[in-house]
Amino acid sequence: MKVQAMETSSKQLGNKRKLVGFVVSDKCEKTIVVTVETLIKHPHLKKYIKRKKKFMAHDPENQCSIGDKVQIIEHRPISARKKWHLNKVIEKAV
Template sequence: MAELNINGNRRMLIGKVVSDKADKTIVVLVETLVKHPLYKKYIRRRTKFMAHDPANDCKIGDKVQIVEFRPLSRRKRWHLDKILEKAV
């Protein structure tokens, strides 16, 4: 689900919203596939990122694209770029 596009100096990631409880903040789960160095098997790595959602548009289950941004708080360094797919 993760997509690392280097566009200028800003990384873009695609993930799924797992929490929207905080005001103007979403938690996005990003999955990447990494090849094991010895066994050559692909392993799924999961990372959670906190992203700024200024309009509180996102809900749990939405597929979103986030972009690297200046630090807004201790853990929030990403900004919502666009909602790719709304949850049903």
Template structure:
């Protein structure tokens, strides 16, 4: 049976690849503070499944939400957008 729900995708920067088949990606977002009307940065770290161990530290990657793979890992790597040079 096919699901019609839209898959969430995010872009982020790899900050760690020390685990087997897992990378840690940081996602940064900016929003305007309601009271002070200043732009504020917030970041979040997520664990992403990298089956081929291709991603390196500093790469810009695209990830998609999937079923839970482990306690903290529910995202999979789709593609590497920009390699670190």
């Protein structure tokens, strides 16, 4: 019984969503705002359209600055709007 419970919990840890985007704001303490672009296919026109969405992510060490390319991962809610956590900095801004 306990082995099965541990296996299911480890599987759930691997199902967190990961998104890649660019930092557009780092004004808040330990928080960054990341813009993520996705491509969706229009149902009638059959062409791809860019969609942008902003996510607030937790940056505990304040290591990101505006323009950095980062990967964020789903996390438990930290505040009312902050439900993502900084996973890694892919590319620093010049």
